[in-house]
Amino acid sequence: MAVPPAQQQNCAAVCRQHGHRRRVLGLDTRRPCAERVLAIFAAIYAQLVRRGLPAGTSSDEQAFTRFMLKEVQELSGAESEAMVSLAQRAAFAADTLTEEDVTTMRNWYKRLKGNKKV
Numbered sequence: 148m149a150v151p152p153a154q155q156q157n158c159a160a161v162c163r164q165h166g167h168r169r170r171v172l173g174l175d176t177r178r179p180c181a182e183r184v185l186a187i188f189a190a191i192y193a194q195l196v197r198r199g200l201p202a203g204t205s206s207d208e209q210a211f212t213r214f215m216l217k218e219v220q221e222l223s224g225a226e227s228e229a230m231v232s233l234a235q236r237a238a239f240a241a242d243t244l245t246e247e248d249v250t251t252m253r254n255w256y257k258r259l260k261g262n263k264k265v
Contacts, residue, residue, distance in 0.1 A: 180244035184237035187252040191230070194259050195219070206231045221258045230255050 175183070196202050200214045215227040222230065233252055237244055 180246060180249050181237040181242075183249045184233060184244055184252045187249070187256050188230070188234040188237070191252075191256050191259055194256075206234060219259065222255060226255065 178186075192200075192206075195214065195218075198218055200211070200218075204211050204214070211231075212227070215222070216224055219227065230252065233244075233248055237248075
């Protein structure tokens with residue numbers, strides 16, 4: 148029995164959405180740890196932009212650090228620095244990351260996502 152085209156499109160959309168979620172949360176273990184950490188950091192950055200961080204602000208800029216200290220109470224200053232450091236390691240020293248690093252970044256994401264500022 149053939150599946151109607153409209154239902155095929157819905158299934159494809161669900162599969163794409165599920166795949167996107169797996170990428171964002173770094174759950175696709177076929178990918179290198181560095182790529183997974185960067186995907187999670189990108190999701191964190193998107194959360195920060197939704198909270199008011201000007202889009203395009205580099206994590207190296209002082210504006211990013213000030214925003215993290217002022218607007219993100221879910222993470223301490225040391226955790227914010229560690230998060231940026233881990234993202235930089237993922238970008239520039241990819242071979243040194245582990246599953247533990249992926250889990251750490253994912254936990255920061257979950258804390259930020261679960262404690263949205265209203």
